[in-house]
Amino acid sequence: MNISKILGGGLAKLALALTLAIGLAGSASATIIDDFTFDQALLSTTGGTVSSEVCGGPMLGGCRDITITAAAADNGASPTSSASVLGGFLNISNDFEITSTVTVGWDGPGIPGPGLAPPANFTTSLAIVVQVFFADLGMDIEIELMDGGGNTATRSLAIASTQVPPTGPINYSFDFASFTSAPGALDLSDITSVRMIINGPAAYDARISFVDTTPIPEPGTMLLSAVALLGLGLLRRRAA
Secondary structure, eight states, rough: HHHHHHHHHHHHHHHHHHHHHHHHHHTTTTTEEEESSSSEEEEESEEEEEEEEEEESSBBGGGEEEEEEEOOOOOOOOOOEEEEETTTEEEEEOOEEEEEEEEEESSSSSSSSSSSSSSSSSTTTTTEEEEEESSSSEEEEEEEEEEEEEEEEEEEEEEEEEOOTOOOOOEEEHHHHHTTSSSOOOGGGEEEEEEEEEETTTTTTEEEEEEEEEEEEOHHHHHHHHHHHHHHHHHHHHHO
């Protein structure tokens, strides 16, 4: 009887089981807020505020609002700020001499909507992840949450152009725990509105691939991941 082969087979099964269990645990609680596979027609303005909404796609609450608030230089030109959802991306573009704030909201039908029904139930073990595929001049991304009691909290990230290569993508995380750290904390189990607010400079273009939630790896899970990967690595070396 070859004990080393038996042990090796057992280690292989254990490593693969750990890897599978970790993967299943990570995917069980993930929620797609919007994967931008449901198109939304081009929305544009040369200044001021415009909004549009689509409903029926695979997104939180079943509806998505987009609002553009733009400010152009007063020089007689008519630069345009635009946003659309097409080809699996949220696309944003500013001409020269116009800046914009693009707000994407998920709060039920209407602009603004009456609130998610039922409310979204999040936990501090999750994070909102925004995948930026491209942003040539950088931008600021802010996530705003509101609960059923009208409490709101926001968190923001400044994204420099050097952080997002032209071939992207890069994921940016907003831990739900950080939204509950201030006084008058949100009730994460009763979230009625999620908004992503993007402030962009003149002459920039950006693409966002998706917005979702994902579990935050706990220390124990990270240790199990390391053990599983180490075990698989040792087995590969032994097989070689």
